[in-house]
Amino acid sequence: MTDPIYAIGDIHGQIGFLEAALDLIAADGGTEAETVFLGDLVDRGPDSQGVIERLMQAQAAGRDWHVLKGNHDRMFHRFVTEGTEHDARILSGLGWLNPRLGGLGTLASYGVDVEAIGSAELLSEAARKAVPQAHLDYVNTLPVYRERGDLLFVHAGIAPGVPLAEQTEDDLIWIRDPFLKHTRRHPWLVVHGHTALDMPFHFGNRIDLDGGAGYGRPIYPAVFEGTDCWLLTEGGRIPLVP
Template sequence: MTQPIYAIGDIHGQLGMLEEALARIEADGGPDARVVFLGDYVDRGPESRGVIELLSQGLAAGRNWVCLMGNHDRMFSMFMEDYPRNDARLLVGYHWLHDRIGGAETLQSYGAEVTEGTRIYELHTQALKVVPEHHRRFLNALPDYHQEGELLFVHAGIRPGVALEDQSQDDKIWIRQEFLNDQSDHPWLVVHGHTQIPAPEHRGNRVNLDSGAGFGRALTAAVFEGRDCWVLGAEGRSPLLAP
């Protein structure tokens, strides 16, 4: 019998939603369930610190978890370097602390004072003081994909026609249209987030689990047995089928 593997979409600082999703997974698969988190743990929501603390402590305790890197996690990690960097994939005029990105909410969850007019170097100085070292290690250690059996888990997607070992990290955490519009079969069913949609969807060659928790909508937890997929709701499993 195929062992189930669970996946959770983009969390974006929604600690309560994450705890509920983990409770649903434990009810379905027990305390040792295999769980892959698809990245974007921080920004927009109010409790990024709590999310990273829960995940980092779970890994430290030996939980059967894989935590992948999302583009928002990399932006946070880049800001926490000795000299903060801006992700080159951001649109011109955007930066991690831009209103539409959500970095300010992440820093506020750590107790940093973020007010209009606060300079980036001042926020960086605060961040170095309030973000625990083990959170920085967690961010820096995140892998950018996980392949298991017939499934490939990745935050954003892959570039069609490129071998897995040749995929760039930028594509794995940032790609959109080239991947989303491609209808050809991949060597695996690709399970991803990154592009928020009203509800999880199965497109035959990929499954998108980013249902918009960062914008106050639901956080999706799903379970896979081979390529078969179900969404975990309050009443248990509901099949997620390709059109």
């Protein structure tokens, strides 16, 4: 029997929810448990800076943690380093600084006075001074998936039928309908976030762990033993089944 592996969905700057989820994992599997974080570390919540620092420090200390890149993490990096506010995969045309996407909250967590700075260009300039290079390097080099046996951990999903080596970063961090509407089995049980639900759900061929932390709902950590899955709660494990 393989060791259990734990997973945490989208964090979105919610450091308090993250710490509560980590406490549940520690109670179930100990502080050294292998844990995968499904990306979207930043935006919308109050402390994106604190979330990145927390994960960086734990990995530097040797924790068996594997942090994946989400679309919000890439937007954050691109805005700070390039001044890029828009991503072609956002069909609405909204930019990262729009309140719905939450970029202003991320900049504020680094001490940028977002209310006093009126233009995207000046915000990007202020962000380059405020965001540590170590945080930018960390976000930019995050992997986009983790394969573990019959499980594939990824932020958004995969393009159905495409070999893993041929999947694009854009699909792995952005995809929705072609993946969400696919009902046949994949080569793995795909564990993902990105598409917020009221709480995690098992769709048979995939599990969506984004319970909506970006909209103020708690983070629901999960544990996997093989492809069997449970959500962790204060009252213990709850089976997550199709």
